[in-house]
Amino acid sequence: MTDIGEAISRVHREEWARVVATLARRLGDLDIAEEMAAEAFATAVERWPVDGVPPNLGAWLTTTAHRRAIDRLRREVRREEWHREALMLADTPEPLGAIDDDRLRLIFTCCHPALAMPARIALTLRMVGxxxxPEIARAFLVHETAMGRRITRAKxxxxxxxxxxxxxxxxxxxARVSGVLxxxxxxxxxxxxASDPGQEPVRHELTAEAIRLARLVVALLPADGEAAGLLALMLLTEARRAARVSPDGELVALRDQDRxxxxxxxxxxxxxxxxxxxATGQPPGRYQILAAINAVHTDAPDARDTDWxxxxxxxxxxxxxxPTPIVxxxxxxxxxxxxxxxxxLAEVDALPLDGYHAYHATRAELLRRLGRSGESRAAYGRAIDLAGNSAERAYLTRRRDQLAGP
Amino acid sequence: MAQYLMSVLADSTALATEAEQAAIDVFNDRLRSGGHWVFAGGLAAPGTATVVDGRDGEPVFTDGPYLESKEHVAGFWIIEAPHLDAALRLAALGSRHCNRRVELRPFLG
Known part of the structure; x- marks a missing residue:
């Protein structure tokens, strides 16, 4: 990829949500905001190699998208009322308040309880993430056209x-926050x-975005234990990122990581x-317990010191x-x-998780430890077939190929 | 401001009890004082409906509702609210006061 190509894909990751959110506030229309943001990025792909990359990428994108939206609204007679509103709102000073973040507004809209849960998730991943x-469709094992329809219907x-x-x-x-979390x-x-083999195995921009938004939610609701728990869980997971993928792109298991x-x-x-x-003494929710589990892991100087x-x-x-099979x-x-x-292994074997790669990866590791190489190899094979993440596949493949005998 | 149709869903043709009617009156007053009131009305039982098809020459009259279903619309409000969050609050309140589920549906803007 060229330098400019890289700059564009990086700015897409970093600025997408901000551009959509700013436009959505200015225009009051999520659909047009998304469409114009996409057009602005397409314009960048055309113009930047010719004109050079502008100094402030985010501002360039927002301005370009906003101009296009105004142009389009002007053209559309049917939307005359809109057009007036848009032009009026364009120069209105930004409201200041405790929660002065367009992306948080955007996420509350996308996670609205009047939308079905799958639609909320899909919309947030598209608009905010x-x-x-196709990525969202894959994450939820839904056909691409069906996922497209789901998002359109929600908008x-x-x-x-x-x-x-x-x-x-x-x-x-x-109540609205738990849906957001x-x-x-x-x-x-x-x-x-990342679930897509074509993606980088770890996508820092997404984890960073999730953490940034979680921090905002915690700031907004300081008494919400689950918001704090989710943030803690994310931080303790993110802390291990550098140790999680080897230089040659292989996933490193928790016990083998360089702490x-x-x-x-x-x-x-x-x-x-x-x-x-x-210290609050309040009963913990799901995220707080998961955070506590990760706190135990990150508390051990060596994997052998883990308090199992x-x-x-x-x-x-x-x-x-x-009480789910994955837990x-x-x-x-x-x-x-x-x-x-x-x-x-006895506990794992009883679980109805045949379509889940981690189930087979776990079985494979336990069978290996029990010296049942043939069964272990077959389980690795199933796990590799089901795993979407490239680093995880590399790890599982090497583990399988280490197995001795037929 | 947007307008929403708030249909009252009922699974029996029993009329509102005296207590329910009193609660509905309180809710109506609240809609009026809040500037949300547009219109409201209770409907007679679905069995009193007539379906009329006048598209083709002589109109055809059919006795009964167009849809036989376990639940039917027993009444409705038309309310005005700035956005769905405000309308949802009113709908929750309306549901509680009339002691039935309601369906909230926006008018085309």
């Missing part, structure tokens, strides 16, 4: 039903373990958040809130460390 429709409802572009009423906030966690996970490469500052911040939540009994106890607590799978991994691979 800047993911493409149509936002406009027709006048879902407001703004922060909810104060007493609606707690679920979406942010999904964005974070897509960045942490010296972990980000001590993020860990300290994450631990402080977990401690502060514990504490981790199993935390998974037991999590199972009471969230059971993660608990079984901890059980294998605490009580041996035989017991861990």
């Amino acid at each position: 800047g993911l493409t429709v 149509t409802k936002i406009k027709a039903a006048r879902i407001p572009y703004g922060v909810p009423f104060r007493d609606d906030l707690p 679920a979406v942010l966690y999904l964005i974070f996970n897509e960045g942490y373990l 010296g490469a972990w980000d001590r500052e993020l860990i300290a911040e994450g631990h402080a958040l977990v401690r502060a939540r514990l 009994s504490q981790i199993v106890a935390l998974y037991d607590q999590l199972l009471r809130l969230d 059971r799978l993660n608990r079984a991994v901890a059980v294998a460390e605490l009580d041996g691979p035989q017991l861990g």
Whole structure:
């Protein structure tokens, strides 16, 4: 890729949400905001190689998109009222307040409870995360055209039903926030373990965006334990990023990571958040328990020092809130460390997760430890077929090829 | 300001009880004082409906509602609200006062 090509894809990752959010506020229309943002990026692809890259990329994109929107609104007679509104709003001073972030307004709109949950997630990933429709479709195992329709339908409802572009009423906030947190966690996970083999295995821009938005939500609702818990979980996960992929692009398992490469500052911040939540004495929610599990991991100077009994106890607590097979799978991994691979495998084998790559990867590792090479190789094969992440595939392939015998 | 149709969904043709009617009156006053009131009305049972097709020559009259369903619209409000969040609050309040589910649907703007 050329330097300019790289500059454009970088600026797309960094500026997409800001451009859409700013336009949505100025124009009061999410659909036009998204379309004009996309056109502005397309113009950049045309113009920048000829004219050179402008000094302030974000401002150039927003201005270009806004001009195009005004041009289009002028052309559309049917939208005359709109046009007037848009022109009027264009020079209105930005409202200042506790929550002065267009992206947060955008995310509350995208996560509105009048939209079905799958639509909220898809819309937020498109509008705020800047993911493409194929990426979102893949993340949810939905066909591309179906995902496109889902997003279009959601945008149509936002406009027709006048879902407001703004922060909810104060007493609606707690309920609205839990929906936002679920979406942010999904964005974070897509960045942490990208599902597309054509993507970089770890997409820092997505994890960073999820963390930035989580910080805003925490600032907005300082008493919300789950918002703090989610932020802590993200920080403690992000802290291990540098150690998580080897120089040759292979995923590094937690036990093999160079703990010296972990980000001590993020860990300290994450631990402080977990401690502060514990100090409240309030019963923890799902994100707070997951954060506590990650705090136990990041507390161990060496993998051998990990307090696995504490981790199993935390998974037991999590199972009471969230009794899903995936939580059971993660608990079984901890059980294998605490009580041996035989017991861990017995728990894993009972789970209905045949379509999930981590299920097969976990089985493969436990079968390897039990010396059952043939079965282990087959399980690695299934895991490799199902894993979308390139670094994870590389890791699983090497582990499989290390196995001795037929 | 946008207008929304708030349909009251009922699974029986029983009229509102006295207590429900009193609560509905309180809600109506609240709509008026808040500047949200446009129109409201209760409807007679679906069995009293007549479907009329006048598209083609002599009109055809069919006795009964166009759709036989377990639930029907027993009444409605037309409200005015700046956006969906405000309308949803009113709809939640309306549902509580009339003691039935409501469907909120925007008019074409």
